[in-house]
Amino acid sequence: MTFAALQPLADRAAFFVALRQDALTTAVDALGEHRWDADMAAGTLTFTANANPAHQVVTRPHLIATIAPGPRSLLWAWAHPQGDAQGVAAQLRDYGTQYDIAELSRSELAFPEDTGSDLDEWIAQVAHQIGTVAVEITGRSPYYSAPIGGGTRAVFVLDAPLAPLTVQDAVISAPRILSGLALSDARSAVWDAARLAGWNLQWTDEAFSGAIVTDASGSATFRFDEQARIVGIEAPGLTG
Structure with a gap:
């Protein structure tokens, strides 16, 4: 502990x-x-x-x-x-x-x-x-x-001489990162990542079932289930 x-x-x-x-x-x-x-x-x-x-x-x-x-x-x-x-x-x-x-x-x-x-x-x-x-x-x-x-x-x-974290960076890295990361509340974690990275974030609905994050590199939608777990990331054009 x-x-x-x-x-x-x-x-x-x-x-x-x-x-x-x-x-x-x-x-x-x-x-x-x-x-x-x-x-x-x-x-x-x-x-x-x-x-x-x-x-x-x-x-x-x-x-x-x-x-x-x-x-x-x-x-x-x-x-x-x-x-x-x-x-x-x-x-x-x-x-x-x-x-x-x-x-x-x-x-x-x-x-x-x-x-x-x-x-x-x-x-x-x-x-x-x-x-x-x-x-x-x-x-x-x-x-x-x-x-x-x-x-x-x-x-x-x-x-450090690292480029700022962009939405595109996060989308590319997220599947690998999330596979080894246990998030207690992924919804809050995505919101906080947007705050710390300086992205714009909008919720898709009043149930907070999705979060749309946007910066100069593009836009992505994080989807959450009832337990606030990430169940999908939609980012056409950013991963290919």
């Missing part, structure tokens, strides 16, 4: 985040075997091809939190000695204060009792949750979960 109070925010952003993480993975995988390096003084997090160091993906990272097995706690970046009290992570603190979400407005969160036997795996899951929540609140994407030693992970949101 991750931080339960934060899960609704993560659920809402899940579809958009999956699409953006897929775009980051595609860009980094194009380097082949690679490494990552963070230079906080220069304000860069760089992925570099092992075979040719001139081939890089250079991003600007914004530290959101560190998750450490030693103290068994998560420390928000706005309270971190190396963080920025008024940086991007402060948006999560302010959101928590505004909507009375203590897990966002407290500087440090103790791990819950039910972390399970594999603490490394649990920390990795929490890093995903925190990264997704950060995207939801700040609107920045993608995120990166970086192992920084001793089992600790740092979660960043990145300003």
Whole structure:
């Protein structure tokens, strides 16, 4: 079990985040075997091809939190000695204060009792949750979960050289993405993807059985069943 109070925010952003993480993975995988390096003084997090160091993906990272097995706690970046009290992570603190979400407005969160036997795996899951929540609140994407030693992970949101997410991109990637993604409420997830991507969205009827999303690349209709699951995507001209 991750931080339960934060899960609704993560659920809402899940579809958009999956699409953006897929775009980051595609860009980094194009380097082949690679490494990552963070230079906080220069304000860069760089992925570099092992075979040719001139081939890089250079991003600007914004530290959101560190998750450490030693103290068994998560420390928000706005309270971190190396963080920025008024940086991007402060948006999560302010959101928590505004909507009375203590897990966002407290500087440090103790791990819950039910972390399970594999603490490394649990920390990795929490890093995903925190990264997704950060995207939801700040609107920045993608995120990166970086192992920084001793089992600790740092979660960043990145300003990365990725093209904005278009409706066409989403239509092409959605079947593959959705096959491995469990959405608790796909209707809300599609609505939120449109909000975060800057698409126009219109519901097809008062029952919210379909959502038409549109941007400069074209238009697509997501169809939902009674349980708010995606049962079809109609996008003539966008997939071929």
